[in-house]
Amino acid sequence: MAFARVNGVVLHHEVRGDAGAPALVFSNSLGTDFRIWNEVVDTLGKRYRIVLYDKRGHGLSEATPAPYRMMDHVADLFALLDHLGIEKAAVVGLSVGGLIVQGLAAMRPDLISAMVLCDTAHKIGTAEMWNARIDTVTSKGIASMSDAILERWFTPAYRKPENADFVGYTAMLTRTTVDGYAGTCAAIRDADLTESTRALKLPALCIVGDQDGSTPPDLVRSTSQLIEGARFEIIEGAGHIPCVEKPAETARLIGDFLNEAGWR
């Protein structure tokens, strides 16, 4: 675990694996921190130099005052990779992390060799929806809407109080800072990457849980159709966060795709 001040914000991050191995970078979703990737990364093994980080306002990263712009998150990730001396990487992004990845691939195509977009889209939700969420989180706190969020994140089979992992991920969500959550809602609200994503030319895999209540399969499929040659895969028995609910299947899809893309 390490901290670095980049792009004017302190980011918590971790680098695992051999410095000479191909870099594989993970960007997480709204209301989560980088621990959501732990099982996927363990399953992928030692093939890659893994970079995990908490975006601003999440996990142990600094929570600058809301609102944020998508470009803040994109520039943070770019600055972190620069700080780590990484000149080429494959990137995996979940939901808002996928928007960050699409934004980085558009801004610095030279830096990104391949991308995996998990449960994300070129545009997520409507301004009305995000404004209502920002109002609720700032006036009543995240816990006031956590049940609804968790219904979109996880399948009914996973959402059991006796499932210790579910209780843990609920704590991860509710402990997210209000600035981080509301600030990132504003960034998602204002991001429409349709045209820049349509122009991307790189190997791409789009993955979605069959029961994703936040970015449903049809939405993720429509994003994959924007990107020439992109593959689209559905993971059965998962909601919005397959890397937590179905880590082995998620890791298999990512590993096979990166092999085929020659990133090994």
Ligand SMILES: O=C(O)CCC(=O)CC(=O)O
């Ligand atoms: O998960 C994200 O990064 C944004 C999509 C979302 O709204 C998730 C949720 O339903 O809470």
